[in-house]
């Protein structure tokens with residue numbers, strides 16, 4: 124083997140270790156009796172129970188917020204994606220640019236803008252809906268792009284014309300033809316939205332109140348004020364939630380390769 | 386008829402974006418001018434030494450993150466893309482699993498690695514009798530941003546490497562070019578669009594990242610942290626708004642430039 | 655919309671000064687008039703880019719004609735009626751079958767949209783699939799059937815809504831040559847059986863001859879000749895039609911005294927080949943190909959290649975000198 128290849132391989136393995144080792148340490152710490160005294164003290168699930176006792180509400184709230192975010196992005200994002208693909212041209216590109224702006228603007232700035240504008244509306248400010256709004260803002264571009272990408276991967280106009288020639292109204296065509304054929308993109312978008320929403324911190328930290336803490340907010344809280352074992356166990360709970368979503372996301376990306384029109 | 390249909394499809398998203406993106410962003414502009422400094426708050430990023438230093442160190446960390454990440458990803462992606470060996474899939478999985486970790490979790494990973502009780506501290510104590518701790522400095526932040534960026538960038542670069550025509554490299558080799566020449570003359574030019582797009586994304590994300598710095602806390606002055614402290618602790622909404630606008634402009638500009646250069650669509654996480 | 659609205663033969667079609675200019679100024683179709691009686695099958699024949707699809711889409715309602723143009727079904731102006739309310743059956747070049755539906759669901763979709771109850775819908779779908787010979791495949795997803803089968807699903811689906819007019823845009827062009835030839839005959843038979851007003855687009859003249867009651871030959875956005883297959887073949891209206899339809903010889907005008915600058919067109923079967931004799935046009939055989947029923951000769955006439963046909967039993971060989979004469983009734987002269 125060439126020396127350069129060997130060096131590249133070594134670097135790759137080292138980088139992989141750099142990414143994995145801290146996560147493993149955290150997992151082990153989360154189930155060890157004592158982190159500082161090492162594994163010799165034995166394993167325990169006590170920390171996990173402790174996390175549940177302290178932070179169950181944040182975990183459940185994060186799940187609820189993720190689902191609410193998903194519902195909103197599906198309802199407003201999927202039709203918008205179809206409209207943008209249908210419309211095409213410069214106007215649609217400008218509209219897409221605006222909708223995807225939250226990808227280019229740091230979450231902190233977005234959150235600040237939301238608080239300045241709507242922070243005075245007390246009912247909104249103190250409810251989880253405020254966080255959902257932030258999350259929709261941030262995840263909507265992913266849903267829209269994912270759906271646009273599948274629509275563009277098959278000849279949607281041909282299918283649309285075909286259904287129109289059979290007498291289907293535009294809405295009917297949207298429901299009967301576009302939605303089923305865009306399913307891989309919708310699914311991929313949905314997984315991305317849920318994954319991002321569960322992990323979102325930048326916006327959420329600014330938007331949350333003591334009564335609307337989410338999982339990442341709780342994590343930050345535990346990192347600052349709890350013993351390492353509890354922080355680790357909490358992180359472990361987060362891994363357990365997020366890793367299956369990631370695996371599913373990659374699996375969908377693989378099977379969702381562009382389908383041909385028949 | 387079809388115009389109206391398209392309008393109705395776009396309407397809900399349009400209303401949402403108008404109400405919760407465009408109006409708030411517009412509201413930020415006058416707020417920034419309403420503080421003690423008036424409209425010169427906008428210039429504070431440049432004129433006030435403290436903010437200028439923050440802006441510079443944020444740019445430096447983001448640029449360093451981008452450069453290192455691109456270098457690592459280019460090497461690793463080529464190593465992984467060009468060969469099949471046992472354990473390859475595992476290696477790819479290891480390199481990409483932190484993909485959706487939020488900044489706070491990444492910060493915690495950095496603490497476990499290089500914090501007071503971290504692996505580096507333990508190892509260095511065993512070896513040299515001295516605890517090396519760098520989690521809570523700009524160095525720690527850089528490590529965190531690398532942790533965060535490598536998985537994303539590797540995925541993009543790997544996809545680009547897989548599209549590379551192997552005949553290109555073989556042709557260069559047949560002409561007698563060595564590995565470094567091949568990289569410089571053949572591979573990197575071919576990967577350039579993907580590297581620019583991924584790099585811009587990486588840069589914009591690092592500029593705006595907040596969770597990692599927040600977790601590592603204490604003495605790190607980067608722009609998002611300063612915005613946060615000005616807003617919550619200092620109650621200085623105007624400066625926070627002005628700095629937010631400056632930050633947003635920088636990240637947006639980085640992405641827009643990259644897109645103009647490559648024609649590709651980029652998105653910061 | 656129910657069955658009693660339709661006659662068995664579909665609607666008559668009139669096109670009045672319908673043209674199409676695309677943004678950017680491309681005139682894809684010059685203002686065109688066309689009348690099609692109910693039940694007739696018209697073929698639009700012409701080279702790529704001549705405007706066939708454009709004309710078809712105007713009839714379908716997939717695009718509005720330039721101002722001043724009109725499309726009428728049974729004398730009723732439908733110019734502003736969108737496609738979904740025009741009741742036209744369309745068979746697309748790449749079929750446009752819905753990948754999310756089975757063969758039967760595709761065929762039944764138009765009826766479902768019209769709110770037809772499932773039982774009568776299923777019966778109709780079954781009948782149509784029988785007719786096109788696909789009864790066994792009814793539950794297959796459409797991406798798991800062959801190209802020829804897809805073509806027939808597309809046809810059955812278009813027919814299912816009992817369209818006023820059936821529109822077929824190069825429905826055979828996605829198939830390989832052998833299958834195309836087979837399906838051409840089958841399609842002609844099915845269309846006759848449906849006895850429905852139809853417009854069939856192709857750039858294949860053999861297909862046009864096999865399928866059309868009449869053929870409209872198009873060139874550069876205009877209909878240049880409209881007539882029966884025989885008209886178009888025997889009496890081409892101009893140089894373009896003469897050159898586009900069938901094998902055609904062309905000789906420049908100086909061979910024909912008194913005609914000035916012109917070009918003479920004639921088909922290989924209009925050439926009489928005999929032994930060389932004084933006073934006649936003499937030619938040299940450069941190639942002879944045996945075709946079973948006849949022998950196709952390529953002759954050199956004063957430097958011009960001319961195709962001729964002789965009975966297969968005539969032993970003509972390359973290098974032979976022959977005389978030739980063209981039947982004046984089958985000679986077409988067009989000024990250049």
Ligand SMILES: Nc1ncnc2c1ncn2[C@@H]1O[C@H](COP(=O)(O)OP(=O)(O)OP(=O)(O)O)[C@@H](O)[C@H]1O
Nearest residue numbers: 676680681682701702703704705706707708709857
């Ligand atoms: N949407 C469009 N915008 C601009 N020009 C168009 C458009 N559609 C078609 N044209 C042009 O109009 C002309 C006629 O196109 P049309 O599709 O009708 O040709 P056709 O006879 O069907 O050709 P083919 O046999 O290749 O399908 C062509 O020059 C084409 O480039």
Ligand SMILES: [Mg+2]
Nearest residue numbers: 706707708823
């Ligand atoms: Mg066409």
